[in-house]
Structure formats: C-alpha cells, structure tokens
Amino acid sequence: MFRQDIKTRVLEDGRAEIVDPDIEMLPLLRSINPEFRIRRARLKNFSKPRLMSTKAHIHPLNRHDISERSTAELWTIHDAALNNGSSAPARGEVTLLDLKIELARREIQECRLCGRGCGVDRLSGVRGHCGLGADAKVGECFVHIAEEAPVNPSINVNLRGCGLKCRFCQKHELLDPDGPSHPLDSFLWNHLRSKAARSISFIGGNPDESIYAILRFLTDTPTEFGKPIVWNSNGYGSRTVYKLLNGIVDAYIPDMKFFGKTCSRELAGCDNYLEMFTSGIEEIVEQDVPVLVRMLVLPGHMECCNLPLIAYLAKYRRKVMLNIMGQYYPDYKLSDRDSVLNRRPSHSEIEYLLSYAENLGGREWLISYMKTGMGSDKTEEAITI
Numbered sequence: 363m364f365r366q367d368i369k370t371r372v373l374e375d376g377r378a379e380i381v382d383p384d385i386e387m388l389p390l391l392r393s394i395n396p397e398f399r400i401r402r403a404r405l406k407n408f409s410k411p412r413l414m415s416t417k418a419h420i421h422p423l424n425r426h427d428i429s430e431r432s433t434a435e436l437w438t439i440h441d442a443a444l445n446n447g448s449s450a451p452a453r454g455e456v457t458l459l460d461l462k463i464e465l466a467r468r469e470i471q472e473c474r475l476c477g478r479g480c481g482v483d484r485l486s487g488v489r490g491h492c493g494l495g496a497d498a499k500v501g502e503c504f505v506h507i508a509e510e511a512p513v514n515p516s517i518n519v520n521l522r523g524c525g526l527k528c529r530f531c532q533k534h535e536l537l538d539p540d541g542p543s544h545p546l547d548s549f550l551w552n553h554l555r556s557k558a559a560r561s562i563s564f565i566g567g568n569p570d571e572s573i574y575a576i577l578r579f580l581t582d583t584p585t586e587f588g589k590p591i592v593w594n595s596n597g598y599g600s601r602t603v604y605k606l607l608n609g610i611v612d613a614y615i616p617d618m619k620f621f622g623k624t625c626s627r628e629l630a631g632c633d634n635y636l637e638m639f640t641s642g643i644e645e646i647v648e649q650d651v652p653v654l655v656r657m658l659v660l661p662g663h664m665e666c667c668n669l670p671l672i673a674y675l676a677k678y679r680r681k682v683m684l685n686i687m688g689q690y691y692p693d694y695k696l697s698d699r700d701s702v703l704n705r706r707p708s709h710s711e712i713e714y715l716l717s718y719a720e721n722l723g724g725r726e727w728l729i730s731y732m733k734t735g736m737g738s739d740k741t742e743e744a745i746t747i
C-alpha cells in the first residue's frame with residue numbers, strides 16, 4: 363500500500379485528529395483510545411461484485427463489429443444487454459465490459475464526463491479542466507477506516523485529478539494530475555487482495571474523470587476477485603458516467619455539495635452543480651444498488667445549501683441513505699472573503715440538520731443512526747487523546 367502523507371491536526375480544544383486513518387494505524391489508534399473500534403454495518407445487496415457477471419456477459423459481436431457500429435447503436439446494444447441480464451450466453455468475443463470500454467473511449471474523444479463539458483479530445487492528449495489524459499493516476503492506495511460503516515473497511519484507490527476542484531477541497535493533495543502517482547495497472551491487484559478490507563472504493567480527487575482507464579483496468583480482474591466495488595465521487599459526474607457504471611459498481615457514495623448557484627459559483631466556479639447532482643441521483647436510484655449520499659456540512663451554508671439539499675434528497679429516502687458529516691475543516695484555497703468557512707461546523711448545527719432530516723424521513727435513512735458493531739463515530743474515536 364502507498365500513501366502521499368498522513369494528515370494530523372491539533373484542534374482548538376487540544377485534541378489531536380488523524381485524518382483518514384488506515385488499517386495499519388490500528389495499534390496507534392488503540393494506544394490513544396483503547397476503546398477504538400472500526401464501525402461496520404450490514405448493507406443489503408452488497409456482498410458480491412456485479413462486475414464479474416458484466417465480464418462474463420458475452421454479446422454476439424466481434425471486435426471488428428464494435429468499431430464499425432455507431433455510438434448510438436452501441437448504446438442500444440449496451441442497454442439491452444443490461445436489461446436482459448446474462449441469462450443467454452452467446453457465441454462472440456465481446457463482453458458487456460468491452461462495450462462499456464468502447465463507449466468510454468469514444469466519450470473521452472469529446473469529453474463531457476463531468477459538468478464542465480470541456481468537449482476536448484483527451485485520447486489525443488488534449489487536456490480539459492481536470493487536466494487528465496486517457497490514463498488514470500493512482501495517488502494513494504490503502505485500507506481506509508471509512509466514514510460509512512456499511513462499506514468499512516475499504517481499500518481506497520485514490521485517483522489524481524478532479525473536474526470540480528472546490529476551493530475548500532479536503533483532499534487537495536490529489537487535485538494535481540501530474541503529482542506523484544502509480545499507473546493503474548495489474549500491479550495494483552496485489553494490493554487489492556487485502557483480506558483486511560470488505561470492499562474497494564474508487565475515490566480521489568475524483569474517479570469519474572478516469573472511468574475509461576478504470577474500466578480497462580477491470581478487464582484484468584482476477585477470477586477469484588470477490589469484493590464489492592464502491593464509487594465515491596463528487597456528485598458532478600454526467601449521466602453517461604453512471605450509465606457506464608451500471609453493472610460495475612455495487613454501491614455509490616456521491617457527495618451532495620451545493621444547492622444554490624451562487625454558492626457553487628463562489629466555491630467551485632460552476633453554475634450547474636445542482637443540475638448535475640440531481641440528474642446523477644435520478645440515474646443511480648434506478649440501478650438497484652445501495653446509494654449512500656454524503657453531505658459534508660459547510661459552516662454558514664445552512665439555509666442556502668444544507669437544508670434544501672436534505673429536503674430534495676428526502677423524496678428518495680426509500681432508495682438512498684444520507685450521511686451528514688461534521689468533519690469539515692478549513693483548507694486549500696480559502697481566503698479572507700470566505701470567512702464563514704473559516705471554522706468547523708458546530709455540534710448544534712449538526713444536531714439541527716440530523717433532526718431536520720429525521721423529521722423528513724425518519725431515522726431509517728440516516729447513516730448516523732444505523733445499527734453498527736461496537737464503537738461510535740470514527741472521527742470521535744480517532745481523535746481522543
């Protein structure tokens with residue numbers, strides 16, 4: 363496993379915090395707090411990777427056909443294959459995964475994988491807002507003690523690059539696509555076998571931008587591979603990304619960041635965050651896999667973002683779960699004009715949002731109230747000295 367660095371902070375009340383602890387830190391965490399436990403919880407439909415049947419689904423096309431067909435025809439074949447399942451093995455040499463790879467390859471030739479819609483040909487080396495070419499760069503890979511008990515612990519494959527680049531990014535070390543990295547190639551499978559992990563998470567930076575490279579990487583999945591795949595993204599991906607991930611991903615963990623255009627413009631330089639987020643949610647709730655939405659509470663954004671976002675999401679409360687996260691820390695490119703963001707959200711703000719969400723949809727859709735194994739919230743456990 364490899365990491366760029368491990369962030370620690372001393373908080374105002376004198377406690378120390380280890381950001382994103384990994385499984386190798388368990389002895390340290392337990393020496394600080396002997397009660398420390400990794401939170402785990404059951405999750406319906408989250409045990410075996412759907413990827414393996416997508417790889418096994420053979421379509422009666424040959425490789426020459428695939429390059430001759432129009433993109434519209436390939437999407438029709440792709441959608442029909444997903445709807446029909448893998449019940450009828452056919453003679454052919456093209457799998458559903460191959461179809462997805464070809465569609466993703468065409469997509470990055472005029473790239474609109476995220477809300478930036480750059481339209482550049484990344485395959486020929488032109489770079490858009492994310493700065494990525496056709497290949498993925500792995501900045502870090504480690505077994506993470508995750509925020510979401512249902513996927514915990516998870517091997518994080520932290521990819522470099524992001525199309526959104528919020529000014530308060532909590533993982534800005536990975537935004538530079540040209541920073542230190544490993545290629546996403548078969549070498550990585552040695553790490554992904556870790557018995558300590560329950561799942562594998564593609565995260566970043568942001569993974570959407572690297573979908574073409576990730577799908578290619580997954581063609582080499584070892585036959586004994588058995589861990590479900592998690593897609594942990596910024597909520598700014600295009601519907602095309604989510605369609606390509608249907609049949610690959612076993613749980614989605616999208617961020618839910620901004621409701622108002624003024625906020626998304628100020629903090630991420632885009633007007634269309636809400637449009638992209640809602641369109642993505644509409645697509646993934648139909649895929650019959652767990653959707654765990656993350657909302658990192660931004661101080662000072664209660665009325666404009668947090669409350670209306672929760673109210674929007676509550677209409678899907680039977681299909682999604684919500685994680686209201688209080689670990690925001692002022693970071694990256696914040697300046698004096700962002701004074702409202704220059705603090706952590708207060709305990710009472712988090713409590714208020716939790717009770718608001720509970721009033722709208724009950725406790726069942728809130729990850730904070732999930733029945734878990736031993737231990738309380740990870741951040742509380744990790745920081746007591």
Ligand code: SF4
Nearest residue numbers: 473476480490492525
């Ligand atoms: S992934 Fe997004 S930011 Fe990157 S080139 Fe494509 S549209 Fe632009």
